[in-house]
Amino acid sequence: MSEYDYEELGLVAGLEIHQQLDTETKLFCESPTTLREPEESDREITRYLHPTKSELGELDEAALEESRVDREFTYLAYDTTCLVEEDDEPPRRVDEEALSVALQIAELLDVTVVDEAHVMRKLVIDGSNTSGFQRTMLLGQDGEIETEEGPVSIVDLLLEEESAQRVEETDDGVVYSLDRLGIPLVEIGTGPDVRTPKQAREAAERIGTLLRSTGSVKRGLGTIRQDVNVSIAEGARVEIKGVQDLQGIEDIVRNEVGRQAELVEIAAELDERDASVGETRDVTDVLSDTDSGVIRGALESGGSVTAVPLFGFDGLLGREIQDDRRLGTELSDHAKRHGAGGIFHTDELPAYGITDGEVAALREAVGAGPEDGVAIVAADSETAELAIEAAADRARTAIEGVPEETRDANEDGTTRYLRPLPGAARMYPETDVPPVEPDPSDVETPELLDEKADRYVADYDLDPGLAEQIAFGRRFPLFETAVERGVDPTFAASTLASTTTELRRNDVAIERVADEQFLSTMELVESGELAKEGAPEVLAEIAADPTLSAEEAIEEADLAGVDRETVREAVVAVVERNADQVETEGMGAFSGLMGEAMGELRGKADGEVVSEVLREEIGKRS
Structure with a gap:
């Protein structure tokens, strides 16, 4: 892939690093921080979560959208699960070990530690916390790390509780495991100082090295996660969640720059075409006799087909904006959030059993001409209506340019829509935990x-x-x-x-x-x-x-040690089996016989002792 001119495009990026701490107990209770297997669960808890207003009476947009997706959340509990994790008891005081490790990290990042840290509640209703919020506290600000391309500021250091681990999705909702919920976690946010994908990777690598220097962070897949905020001059801030590895950071930043650049060009083209989005409507009658398996399956189950005309969009819905992802894929991501399998659009039709004649009839039914596009959804009636509205909303933002949003990282370095960016309304004070007064002077700076x-x-x-x-x-x-x-x-x-x-x-x-x-x-x-x-x-x-x-x-393993005489007996047996080789090669036979002697003793004798005895026995015969 060719590199972009990141300076010309105005790339601005920053990182959020989430690292689990390797403490004995969780942040707000005495449960151990050991992960369990789902089959070890001894009970289940079921919840439905709903958004609530902040102290200022505001609703967070991301939480509001999440609440429109009706889902049941099931939590696997264990014999080590405490009442705090089940949200049946108030949290206890902040774990002292976790606070101490976090202050070590503060020293390494050169941040200024706050005089008094207050625990806040951060609204989270995707089911990853039984309470519907995550507890977090600001510990420090105004730090800095160095990279080859210049310094990167550390805006904040937070100590918070880890979310529950997603186990599987079901027809009704999501199953989570409570073994991970509440593990102490530090979140490190950098300033928007990153100017290239390589610098993003280097900054993450440097922060990771500093974290590991404490000797008190968990290691392994999933114990550290990187979120990346990316924008270009004519684009918008996009938060990409869940980047798992360092190479992934570089790929994600590069691909997001490309995605935003393509969306900017698409918006300019749509503006030239005076594009607009029409009203959604039911087009079930138009496709009632289709041979499309997807549509027929929905209709036979009592569902319907909905459509939206996209005036001026012809040829742009199929335009690639990332590897194997198109503008139509973006619309489809939004439709899927409401339970649909995805969308069909006219840039990819006729296909999937839909004929030329049916495409023409579809265009006529929604008033779309040859320069226009049409998107359709086939599902149960309620899902089809919600999904086509979501796709239509995304098409409207395509006319405006690049939408601010939160996206999820895919394994191939591309991303998909997750939810809107969260706002300030998601944060409010935790009244059950008293403030703490961090004292950095009690902490010894770790060795790098x-x-x-x-x-x-x-x-x-x-x-x-x-x-x-x-x-x-x-x-x-x-x-x-x-x-x-x-x-x-x-x-x-x-x-x-x-x-x-x-x-x-x-x-x-x-x-x-x-x-x-x-x-x-x-x-x-x-x-x-x-x-x-x-x-x-x-x-x-x-x-x-x-x-x-x-x-x-x-x-x-039958590896009880043997005495020197037993070693000699084994070595003599090896030498005698290879008497001709010893006579011919003398000490030159040592290397091959050494391996045979060690195999004879099967790890019961130290190699140095075997070597010494073998040299003695070869010497006697040469």
């Missing part, structure tokens, strides 16, 4: 990850590559604990970085091994009770059955 890697090289004589691997990995706190407990630094680092990676590639669920089990395994190696080469097999045994102790895993 690159500084940590340098220290590992200097203090522990680690290879620079291994030092960086462990410092930037998720287990550096465990590495430091292991070294404090007497484990050899190089062995600890390679076990927690290289060995875990290799096991994961072999489909071993290494994430099931607890920190203490890692430590016990490494300490057994250090004490000589387990050969270094046997550690991977012990960890694999524990991953298969996390109830095992390291000692029990050694027994399960």
Whole structure:
């Protein structure tokens, strides 16, 4: 894809980074922050959510639109779910551990911490919170990070509760899991200082590195999410939610610039054509005998077909504005919000069983000429009426230009309509939680990850590559604990970085091994009770059955250590089997025989001991 001239287009972008904190308990109750499997749920809670007015008597537009979609929300609860999560009890005081970690992040971002933090309620009625709002508090403002293309300001740092996790959509609504709801989360908002997709990625990468430097943030898919705000000079601010990875940020910004640029050109063309949107109407009679399976299915179920004439839109509904997404797709996204499967439009017809004659009849029925477009929806009568109105509204905004809105990130780097941008009416005070007075002086500034890697090289004589691997990995706190407990630094680092990676590639669920089990395994190696080469097999045994102790895993794997005499017996057997090779090659046979000897001992003996004995036995025979 060719790059745009971002300066000429007037690209302005900013980021919102959401990062879960790795605390023992949730932000407003004592429930653990461990995720559960849906099948572990022991009960369900059902809710319907509705928008409420703010203290100023205003309704948030995004919440109002969401309420027009009639949905039932089901929540999976667990034996660890508390009454706060169920919205049956007021929240408790802000978790001190979460506050401490958030203040460490404030130090790293160089933000000014507020004197008094007040908890607010942020209206959310998409079902992701049982209460209908999310609790959030402003902790700091006016920070800054550096990128190669210039500084990026940090506008605000917030501490808030994570939303419930979406499990599935059903015919009636959405099923959420309450295990994630309430996990402490920091939200970091940058200023609109980003001018290129590359800078957006770099800024997100820098913030992510600072967050991981605390050693107290959760790692893995879904634990950090990036929202991106993008606009161009003739476009509008668009918030894109749920970008999962760094490359995705760069792709999303680039594609959104392209989408807005195309929409600006379409609006200019529509203006030249003096385009307008007509009245929606029922056209069921026009298509009552169609061979289209989609339309016939709707009609046979008692539904109807609705249409809207789009005067001056011919040829523009099918115009591509992102890869495999067209202006018609934008209209379809809005229709889908009201339960329709999508729309058909005349730029793509005849097709889908709809004939030329039916297209002509459709145009005549709504008063559309050859320079005009027509969009239709087939569904149950209520859905068809709401969906075609939504599509018509989106067509009207296409005449005006680029609409301000919130969009959802797709995996391919494109986006789809989600809801209108939220306004100030969605925020109001939380009266059940007293304010807190953050004290940054009580917090020690964390060591940055690159500084940590340098220290590992200097203090522990680690290879620079291994030092960086462990410092930037998720287990550096465990590495430091292991070294404090007497484990050899190089062995600890390679076990927690290289060995875990290799096991994961072999489909071993290494994430099931607890920190203490890692430590016990490494300490057994250090004490000589387990050969270094046997550690991977012990960890694999524990991953298969996390109830095992390291000692029990050694027994399960039959890896109890052997004495030097047993090692010698095994080595002698290997040497004698390969007597001709030893006689011919002498010490040149060492490498091949070493592998055979280690296999013979199956990780029961340390490689250094095996190597020493093997050299002795080869020396005797050459």
